[in-house]
Amino acid sequence: MQKPRPHLTLPFAGSPLDRRDDVRRDEAAIEALAKGGRALFLPLWQGQVFVLHDGQMALLQEAALAHLTVADPGSVFLGTMGETAQPWFALALDDDAGFPLEGLGEWQGLRLAAAHLPAPDLAIAGRASALLGWHARHRFCPNCGAPSTPGEGGAKRLCAACGSEHFARTDPVVIMLAVRGGQCLLGRQSGWPAGVYSALAGFVEPGESLEEACAREIAEETGVRTGAVRYVLSQPWPFPSSLMIGLIAQAQSEAITLDDELEDARWFARDDVRAMLDGSHPQYSAPMAFSAAHHLMRAWVQGEA
Numbered sequence: 628m629q630k631p632r633p634h635l636t637l638p639f640a641g642s643p644l645d646r647r648d649d650v651r652r653d654e655a656a657i658e659a660l661a662k663g664g665r666a667l668f669l670p671l672w673q674g675q676v677f678v679l680h681d682g683q684m685a686l687l688q689e690a691a692l693a694h695l696t697v698a699d700p701g702s703v704f705l706g707t708m709g710e711t712a713q714p715w716f717a718l719a720l721d722d723d724a725g726f727p728l729e730g731l732g733e734w735q736g737l738r739l740a741a742a743h744l745p746a747p748d749l750a751i752a753g754r755a756s757a758l759l760g761w762h763a764r765h766r767f768c769p770n771c772g773a774p775s776t777p778g779e780g781g782a783k784r785l786c787a788a789c790g791s792e793h794f795a796r797t798d799p800v801v802i803m804l805a806v807r808g809g810q811c812l813l814g815r816q817s818g819w820p821a822g823v824y825s826a827l828a829g830f831v832e833p834g835e836s837l838e839e840a841c842a843r844e845i846a847e848e849t850g851v852r853t854g855a856v857r858y859v860l861s862q863p864w865p866f867p868s869s870l871m872i873g874l875i876a877q878a879q880s881e882a883i884t885l886d887d888e889l890e891d892a893r894w895f896a897r898d899d900v901r902a903m904l905d906g907s908h909p910q911y912s913a914p915m916a917f918s919a920a921h922h923l924m925r926a927w928v929q930g931e932a
């Protein structure tokens with residue numbers, strides 16, 4: 628019998644904030660936390676965080692918000708930190724004019740920031756980006772088309788016209804390695820850096836189980852047939868708001884037939900994948916170290932999957 632695997636906490640997961648189920652549905656309590664003088668506000672602009680010269684993620688206090696143009700939905704409640712229960716909020720700026728920390732750092736997209744931000748900060752920033760991005764794309768009621776307004780500290784949107792409510796969503800994506808005889812199947816898209824090969828991935832479609840989505844995506848992209856599927860890991864992925872679900876699938880065929888999505892796909896031996904992950908392969912590279920694909924490949928190389 629297979630031993631249980633240790634739990635993996637990937638980049639963008641593992642936020643230290645307590646989401647505070649006891650107050651997050653109470654608008655008045657959230658308002659009091661925001662205006663109580665103790666709150667910290669994480670500013671985002673165009674999906675980027677402001678990273679100070681010392682490598683810290685910039686946070687603002689309430690007084691600093693006065694001259695900033697904050698986009699819909701205003702401040703969203705992220706939770707509280709530690710024993711002091713310091714409240715944390717996030718907000719999106721309409722523009723960065725008058726940003727109080729101008730000159731003390733730079734705006735960075737989360738892919739860039741992922742390489743150096745401390746893991747807890749990255750998890751908070753990822754959630755803030757996914758949540759604020761969801762609001763920016765859902766300003767109108769999907770039921771009747773009327774403008775909607777944020778509720779519950781940003782956890783949902785409400786439509787006064789038809790009375791419906793809509794909760795912030797995350798989209799499931801399967802990311803998987805087909806494996807067979809000590810080899811795994813990796814592919815690459817034409818726009819990727821030269822030599823990079825990664826796990827196949829795709830959105831779960833309505834009416835599909837994870838297993839079905841996994842088999843369909845592999846078959847569509849490479850023509851390889853797969854059978855049994857095993858869950859390995861998951862990762863919130865804020866580009867813009869997905870949940871990556873890492874799977875290993877047993878391949879039942881080897882011949883590869885490419886579709887339009889991939890430039891190439893091929894079978895890689897374990898030693899090759901190990902060298903790709905370590906950056907020592909003469910020809911091929913693994914995807915970025917903060918990606919689910921990277922960790923899925925590593926789990927397979929280490930025999931944990």
Ligand SMILES: [Zn+2]
Nearest residue numbers: 768771786789
């Ligand atoms: Zn409506």
